Amino acid sequence: MKPVVPLILTFSALFSSVSFAEVSYRIDLTDSQHHLAKVVVDFPQSANQHLKINLPVWRTGKYQVLPLADGIRYFSAEDETGNALPFKHTASGEWTIELEKPTSVSVTYQLYANQLGQRVGHIDATHAFLDASGTFVYSPEFKQQPISVALAVPDSWKSYSGMDAGELPNSFTANNYDVLVDSPIETGISHHRSFSADRRDYELVVWGEGNYDIEQMVTDLTKLSGQASTIWDGYPFERYVYMVHATSGASGATEHLNSTVIQRPRFSYRERKDYLGFIKTASHEFIHTWNVKAYRPAGLVPYDYQKENISDLLWIAEGSTSYFQSQLLLRAGVITAKEFFEDLAKRIVQSKNTPGREVQSVREASSSKWSSTGGDYAINHSANIYSEGYLTSLALDFSLLNDTDLEHSYRDVHQALYAQYQIPAGYSVSDVKQILKDLSGEDYQPWWQAHVDTPMSLDFSDLLDNAGLRLSYGDDSKAQAYSGVTLSGRSLKLGEVLRNGPAWNAGIVLGDEIVAINGLKVTAKGYEARIKDFTPGTEIVVSLFSDDRLKEVTLKLGEKQSGKLKLLSVKKPSRSQKAFFKAWLGIDWPFDKKGKLKDHS
Known part of the structure; x- marks a missing residue:
């Protein structure tokens, strides 16, 4: 210097x-x-x-x-x-x-x-x-x-x-x-495009080289940006900037007042599953322009930049944003119904594999977010404001649709928050409950107590039946053994041990390193296949290093379904189920008479 x-x-x-x-x-x-x-x-x-x-x-x-x-x-x-x-x-x-x-x-x-x-x-x-x-x-x-x-x-x-x-x-x-x-x-050397949607001006700025198609990005961002009116009446901006970093060693995104920065690995755009990660992130941050930047919980208004800003409503700020992100893309035709269902099914599986959801409510997860560090303790004893906040929003949406005979949905809650509590105002728990009562005529305190103030437990089969959907692992699915652990990278050192799972109950802990099963060496690449060699309920002897000491543990294997969880049509969807589906997602019933998706995707 x-x-x-x-x-x-x-x-x-x-x-x-x-x-x-x-x-x-x-x-x-x-x-x-x-x-x-x-x-x-x-x-x-x-x-x-x-x-x-x-x-x-x-x-x-x-x-x-x-x-x-x-x-x-x-x-x-x-x-x-x-x-x-x-x-x-x-x-x-x-x-x-x-x-x-x-x-x-x-x-x-x-x-x-x-x-x-x-x-x-x-x-x-x-x-x-x-x-x-x-x-x-x-x-x-x-x-x-x-x-x-x-x-x-x-x-x-x-x-x-x-x-x-x-x-x-x-x-x-x-x-x-x-x-x-x-x-x-x-500022720097970048690619730049301008476009418009619904009488608003937009810019896309991409720094870094990669396998992205900038014209495809503009096409889909234009479609996405035109969907805001499906939730909110009006815009908090005249011009919006999508900033994208195509780089190495960084990923994530951050919302801002009338812009966002999105970071993705430079070669994570060409494959459809990778591109979906980008466009869903863009949708998430775009929604934040209303939900967080235009209106947000009272604990975050005004921002105090020199200390923590505590709120027990972060599940609305973040989880509800996650909930709406794929809906806007579906309405815009950027993603298919199949891709939407795959995303929802993945979230349901993730929730079921997160024991912490049984311990911590979304209210407590919100207020303790500033002290959350993630890791093994979090997955076993904490709820996630994004993923569990998504599912809480889903449950609230379905409750409103039922209570109002499809006249109002969770979108109306966010329109009301935007209309009544724009910055510098901030909304409280009682404000949200009042909006729910105004929309439905019902007292939502019991619902709030059961789904927000205490750890939430949802019957997804009953919930999704409202919209004519069912959960299935496929006709050829079968019970298979599982141990309840996640490996750390490519080694056999354990990155996660799920609470009350088979390994947990056997006394295996985070950081243990497995070296053999029933006396035979096992590799990281072959671990899952080796477990599948056994039937559920089988007791196996696991040799492992724990704090550098070799020991043997007897582990009774648990059970899980093989295959990938899917959302399918119920066998004979009723007219009311199809109407619920349309009121929920804003698209027509996507299945044909044989229960197959019409887009064949």
């Missing part, structure tokens, strides 16, 4: 002609190959004795405290005449600057941004992804002031954001820091 003072002088000269808003950010990305940048922030005059400067300790969309300030070095502050101001690092993500007299303040620091997978900032020779939570400090004193952001970038780079463009190239403006922190910037 060049010496600090010369770089600051050069950097200041680069932007000497810029007309700044009351809080201005300038970031130099012209020497980016080592993931480094220089940031200057100009704050208006403060009459206080101290000016507090913060960097968030978490980013929106990830309910976890992160060490974001670890990427800041060479922090310094100057008054309006260029004199250095003393400061102290007073907390994680906090600096306190001492002021002897009223003055404007200029803060300078070096930024290291190499957290692509965390989606808080990544800078290299080809691009920079800048999420304000990991990039731009703020002062609580001036948090609501107008903001400008100016970037110095290589000549070949172009910059995109959900923020309004500034007067100069590679510059943006925002009404306040809350808008800035929810409007990431993608």
Whole structure:
């Protein structure tokens, strides 16, 4: 890195002609190959004795405290005449600057941004992804002031954001820091497309090379973006930006105010199953533009960037978003009925194989999300706000459809939340219950107690029968043995031991490494096939290393069905079942008279 003072002088000269808003950010990305940048922030005059400067300790969309300030070095502050101001690092993500007299303040620091997978900032020779939570400090004193952001970038780079463009190239403006922190910037060498849907403007920006078909992405994103009116009356944006990172070593996505960033392995687009992963993610994040960004639980309003924001309604914020994502794609014709059914069946199987759903309610899972670390303990003792929140939303949707004779569905709940509790309002549990009562005329407290406040147990066969669907492993399915463990990678070390499963009951624990069954060596590749050699109920002797000690354990094998769980038509669907199906998913009955899907997919 060049010496600090010369770089600051050069950097200041680069932007000497810029007309700044009351809080201005300038970031130099012209020497980016080592993931480094220089940031200057100009704050208006403060009459206080101290000016507090913060960097968030978490980013929106990830309910976890992160060490974001670890990427800041060479922090310094100057008054309006260029004199250095003393400061102290007073907390994680906090600096306190001492002021002897009223003055404007200029803060300078070096930024290291190499957290692509965390989606808080990544800078290299080809691009920079800048999420304000990991990039731009703020002062609580001036948090609501107008903001400008100016970037110095290589000549070949172009910059995109959900923020309004500034007067100069590679510059943006925002009404306040809350808008800035929810409007990431993608700048660099990328592919760009513009399109429109339902009188709204959209952009697709793809950084990185891979096996994606950008024209196919535009076609499907256009179809998806036109489906918002099936849930909500109106839009919280005029323009929306889909940012895609086709990369290596990072995956996931994050919703923002009127944009999203989606990360996928660069060669995970060509195969249909891989492409479905991308388009479902895009749908999920698009739905978040309403559910979380336009309205969200009261515990998250307003965002407090310096501590955890606790809510017991995250299952609605996340699980309901997961619930709607494939529905929008189905209505848009982007996915088939078969693909929708496969996704739902997979979620049902996942729930049945998660013992934690019997221990923790979605309410408790929501409020404890900030302290959840995942792993073996979580799958055995925790519910997941995404997957179990999806199924809770499914149950609530079916309950509303039945209670209102198909007049109202769970979509109407979210339209009501959007209409009544847009930011800066926030909704509570009692608000949701009131909406349910207004729609159905029923008191939903008993339902809430049974499905939200306590661990939920659903009879999926009875539930899906409402829509003329049944669950089946296939006519040739049979009972087969299983041990109740998941291997860790390609080794025989155990990554999961399911609570109350065969291995659990035999005293086998996480981290044990299996080496033989009935005295014969077993490999990771052949483990599952070896278990299937036995019949359910058979006792086998498992040789394993536990804490480096060799021991033998007698394990009585359990039972599971072979084959893949599928959703099929009931043998003679009634007119009312078909009507329920149409009210639920918005498409016509997809099966022919023989019970086969009409699309033949």
